Amino acid sequence: DTGVSQDPRHKITKRGQNVTFRCDPISEHNRLYWYRQTLGQGPEFLTYFQNEAQLEKSRLLSDRFSAERPKGSFSTLEIQRTEQGDSAMYLCASSLAQGHEQYFGPGTRLTVT
Amino acid sequence: AQTVTQSQPEMSVQEAETVTLSCTYDTSENNYYLFWYKQPPSRQMILVIRQEAYKQQNATENRFSVNFQKAAKSFSLKISDSQLGDTAMYFCAFINEETSGSRLTFGEGTQLTVNP
Numbered sequence: 001d002t003g004v005s006q007d008p009r010h011k012i013t014k015r016g017q018n019v020t021f022r023c024d025p026i027s028e029h030n031r032l033y034w035y036r037q038t039l040g041q042g043p044e045f046l047t048y049f050q051n052e053a054q055l056e057k058s059r060l061l062s063d064r065f066s067a068e069r070p071k072g073s074f075s076t077l078e079i080q081r082t083e084q085g086d087s088a089m090y091l092c093a094s095s096l097a098q099g100h101e102q103y104f105g106p107g108t109r110l111t112v113t
Numbered sequence: 114a115q116t117v118t119q120s121q122p123e124m125s126v127q128e129a130e131t132v133t134l135s136c137t138y139d140t141s142e143n144n145y146y147l148f149w150y151k152q153p154p155s156r157q158m159i160l161v162i163r164q165e166a167y168k169q170q171n172a173t174e175n176r177f178s179v180n181f182q183k184a185a186k187s188f189s190l191k192i193s194d195s196q197l198g199d200t201a202m203y204f205c206a207f208i209n210e211e212t213s214g215s216r217l218t219f220g221e222g223t224q225l226t227v228n229p
Contacts, residue, residue, distance in 0.1 A: 031215060042117075042204050042219030043158070056214045091158065095215075100146045100208055102217060104158035 002026075004105035006092050012111045013082055020078045021108045025094030032075050033102060034067055035091040036060065043091055049075060050097060082112045115140045117207050119220035126195045127228050133180075134190045134223045136205030143167075145209035147181070147188045148217070153201040161203070164188065195227045 005024045013019050025032045031050050035043035046065070047057045051072035061067075064082075069075040079086055089109050093102040116139045126132035138147070149161040164172045164181050171179050176196075180189045192199055205220040 033215070033217075035217075040222070042206075042222050043217070045216035045218075048215050056216065058216070093158075093217075100210075101148070101160055101163060103160065104150075106157040 004092055004094050004103055006090075006105040006108050008108055009106060010109050010111075012113065015082055015084060015112055017082055018078065018080045019082060019110065020076055021090055021092075021110075022074055022076050023092030023105060024074045025092070026103060028096070029094035029103075030072070030097040031095045031102075032069055033093040033095075034075070034077050035093065037089040037091055037107070038087075046077075079110075082110075084112045086110060087112045115142075115145075115207050115209065115218050117205050117218050117220040119203075119205055119223050121223045122221070123224045123226070125226040125228055126192075128195055128197060130195055131191060131193045132195055132225065134192075134203050134205075134225065136188045136190070136220055138186050138188065138205070138207050140186070140207065140209060142209045142211065144211065145207060147179075148206040148208075149177070149179070149188075149190045150204045150206060150219075151199075151201045152204065152222075153198075158204070162190065192225075197227050197229060199225060200227045201225060 007022045033048040034046040037043040049069040064080045067077045089107045091107045092105045095102045145166045147164045151159045176193045202222045206217045
C-alpha cells in the first residue's frame with residue numbers, strides 16, 4: 001500500500017493556460033474524489049468517481065474543469081483557461097466502495113499568475 | 114444541506130497536557146459518519162478518528178478520543194498527552210451518503226499549536 005499519490009506537487013502557470021493534474025489512488029480503492037482547498041479553509045468537494053463512472057459533480061466545477069478516470073484506476077483533473085481564482089491546493093482522495101474513510105494524497109498546489 | 118462548524122480558529126496547549134477541539138454539525142439525518150482529520154504544515158491530510166452515528170460508544174485511537182453527543186450534534190476531539198508532532202490544522206468532517214452523496218463536508222479547521 002503506497003498511499004494516494006498526486007503529480008505534480010506544485011504547478012505555476014500563467015492565466016489562460018491549461019493545466020492537468022494526475023491522481024493515483026490506493027490500488028484496491030474503487031472510489032476516487034477531487035477536492036479543492038484554499039488557504040486557511042477546509043477542503044471543498046469537486047467531484048467523485050466510482051470505478052470509471054463520474055457519479056457526482058459539485059456546482060463549483062465550472063465548464064472549464066473536467067475530470068476523467070478512464071480505466072477506473074488513475075484520474076486526471078484538467079482546468080482550461082486558468083484564472084487567478086483557480087489558485088488553490090487540489091486534493092485527491094480514495095476509498096473502498098463500501099467504506100467511508102477517505103484517504104488523501106499530498107495535493108497539487110496550483111498558482112495562477 | 115449539512116454544515117460543520119468549528120468555532121475555535123486557533124488553540125494552543127503545552128506539551129504533555131490535554132486539549133479538546135470543538136465541532137458542531139447540522140443534519141436532519143440519523144445515519145451518518147463523522148471524522149477528524151489532521152493536516153500538518155505543508156503535509157497531507159491524515160485521518161485521525163472516525164465515529165458512526167449509530168454507535169453510542171465514543172471512538173478512541175490511542176491518545177485521541179471523541180465526545181459524540183448526537184442529540185446536541187456535537188463531536189469534540191480530545192488529545193491527551195499532547196506531543197509536538199500534534200501541531201497541525203485539525204478538520205472535523207461529516208458524510209451521509211443517502212442525502213449528500215459521497216462528499217465529505219469539512220469545517221473551517223482549528224489550528225493547534227503544541228508548545229514545548
